Amino acid sequence: MTHRSQSTRRIFAWPTAIALLSAAGLFAALLGDGAWDVLSWAGLGIPALLGVRGLSRR
Numbered sequence: 001m002t003h004r005s006q007s008t009r010r011i012f013a014w015p016t017a018i019a020l021l022s023a024a025g026l027f028a029a030l031l032g033d034g035a036w037d038v039l040s041w042a043g044l045g046i047p048a049l050l051g052v053r054g055l056s057r058r
Contacts, residue, residue: 018047018050021043021046021047022043022044022047024039024043025039025040025041025042025043025044025045025047026040026043026044028040028043029043029044
């Protein structure tokens with residue numbers, strides 16, 4: 001069995017993307033109503049769904 005090391009960028013790519021999406025959702029929730037609400041729901045809902053999906057696979 002061979003051990004392949006991964007670069008730091010590859011390891012933290014998805015967690016960084018999820019963190020940025022969450023931050024954008026929180027920021028959109030603070031900005032206003034209407035379309036901002038849709039953006040905030042998407043920005044906060046997608047990371048939540050990804051977390052539930054990851055936990056349900058175990």
